[in-house]
Amino acid sequence: MNFEKYKELYRYSIENPEQFWAEQANEFLHWDSPFEKVLSGSFEKQDTRWFVGGKLNASYNCLDRHLKNKKDKPAIIWEGDDPAQSKIMTYGELYEEVSRFANVLKKQNIKKGDRVCIYLPMIPEIIISMLACARIGAIHSVVFGGFSADSLRTRILDSDCQLVITADEGVRGGKIIPLKKNADQAVNECRNVKKIIVVKRTGNSISWDDKRDVWYHDEMKKVDSNCVPEKMNSDDPFFILYTSGSTGKPKGVLHTTGGYLVFVATTFKYVFDCADEDIYWCTADLGWITGHSYILYGPLLNGATTLLFEGVPSYPNFSRYWEIIDKYSVNIFYTAPTAIRALRHEGDEWVNKTSRKSLKLLGTVGEPINPDVWKWYYDVVGQKKCPIVDTWWQTETGGILISPLPCTPLKPGSATFPFFGIVPEIIDEQGNVIKNNEAGKLVISKPWPGMMKTIYGDQKRFIETYFTEVPGKYLTGDRAHRDEENYFWIEGRNDDVIKVSGHRIGTGELESALISVPEISEAAVVPIPNEIKGQGIFAYVVIKPNVIPSDELKKKLNNHVREMIGPIATLENIQFVKALPKTRSGKIMRRILRKIAVGDVENLGDVSTLADSAVINDLIAQ
Ligand code: 7RM
Secondary structure (H helix, E strand, O other), X not given: OOHHHHHHHHHHHHHOHHHHHHHHHHHHOOOOEOOOEEEEOOOOOOOOEEEEOXXXXXXXXXXXXXXXXXXXXXXXXXXXXXXXXXXEEEHHHHHHXXXXXXXXXXXXXXXXXXXXXXXXXXXXXXXHHHHHHHHHOOEEEEOOXXXXXXXXXXXXXXXXXXXXXXXXXXXXXXXXXXXXXXXXXXHOOOOOOOEEEEEOOOOOOOOOOOOOEEEHHHHHHOOOOOOOOOOEEOOOXXXXXXXXXXXXXXXXXXXXXXXXXXXXXXXXXXXXXXXXXXXXXXXXXXXXXXXXXXXXXXXXXXXXXXXXXXXXXXXXXXXXXXXXXXXXXXXXXXXXXXXXXXXXXXXXXXXXXXXXOOOOEXXXXXXXXXXXXXXXXXXXXXXXXXXXXEOEOOOOOOOOOEOOOOOOOOOOOOOEOEOOOOOEEEEOOOOOEOOOOOOEEEEEOOOOOOOOOEEOXXXXXXXXXXXXXXXXXXXXXXXXXXXXXXXXXXXXXXXXXXXXXXXXXXXXXXXXXXXXXXOEEEEEEEEEXXXXXXXXXXXXXXXOOOOOOOHHHHHHHHHHHHHHOOOOOOEEEEEEOOOOOEEOOOOEXXXXXXXXXXXXXXXXXXXXXXXXXHHHHHHHHO
């Protein structure tokens, strides 16, 4: 594809969306029954359905379909945390394991539509578990291994999971993560979880409940590897993945089968231009949407070889990513700005001592990438010969919406242009579409196949969050502008969502965790810029009258937040204050706190709605 062709196909996709998506659906997927209508309904009425009447199975499309030509092709290259541990699984082997594990799930009485929670490290069994669920039509809900027992419990309960799949322990950067221990703690209060299936990863001793716990490897021996894939309706729920919003508890983003699969298969193909012999590596965790869409489903639907890395970029040393690239001759490398910043910080020697000659294409996702960091990635990592695809998208969107293709003329820091079929707009406070070079709210005005279906169990919140402020359009929550050549520049969140090292955390969740500490009466959390993490967490805390502020109390607060949410939620700064700035109706004015946190006290903006302006002086004085 060249850039002219992109423009032509983009125009075609916008003018004839149904034809365009029908062509993609038939090119990339096998349908057990063909769809009768590509798209019905609209954003206005909130009744969109994709590939109506079509039936298909995700596991069949990722595996069985490739057996004829690719049985012996590696599907997964697994690289352990310890560089001495690795494993290759071919499409044929993966098919066997998935079918077998699907039978294990069936034996545990898991049926179509049941929810299964997967709390596993980055080992092949996480992919096997997800695909086994997909094979029998069970809905997987993967919870990131960096979440605590409390976070795991909330997620299990919210989607009423009946079974949990975990490992004895995880290993990352040489450190042990007590997954089974967390799962035990979480499940103790989940009455509907009757079984925990445990993968043996480290073999260290763990506590065991004979009635409830079974070993993965024991169960696998008791079943055969014939499992007919369930024919799913295109509109049937596929998976749930929790993500943070600005308020309230995390949202269970529900994706459906047909639309999601068509969208990730298509975006993977065009954005990464992965050739049959290419080795593709996305460094995300399967606990996030990037892992779902671009480690597992996008690559395997395309019959690609996907690399699965258990570890971290800094272990055993800062060359690890580049060594893995050389070890397996990786051609396409997709990572996050936070990792690039951290590695850049360590100096070029770690990169330069490796060859990286196999690399053809680089990608980034998760946050805006600053032009300096972009240039370092381009010059040093890619040796000025690899285009960078800066892919903008969200858990909710299922797949990439704004991104260069390898043929797109690039501008460092810009996600460039919309993918086929995507119509982004920038809207001002009054809801009008605004002209170039002015920032506003980023919305998507036409449906696309990868769009989430609903928030699990809460359609009302779904509509309120995404379709109320700007009626008939999907509100992304991001701020963006478009330059005079129509390039999109994503500036960051427009709401109270923080991205710490690429992990999405809601200020509301952090504040709830803080005020559950007995010494605390109120808390407000805002992001502050952090050179490596992108954003750090700054907490303003009001303590109860008889409590004495101390470093111990700060430590206690930090530990408590980590305990309730997980180690990803570390507070960078805690400040004890007398009161929080509030409007007369009692809403915390985070906008003001955000400014004070970075020392920008000259530009606090409109403070006329403050209930008590003396509060500000106290905050600034500190
Ligand atoms: C894929 C993912 C979504 C939020 C989104 C943005 C930010 C993601 C980029 C980006 C600038 C990018 N899903 N974001 N990609 N900002 N440039 N290329 O990250 O649900 O976890 O987060 O991430 O703010 O709204 S997510």
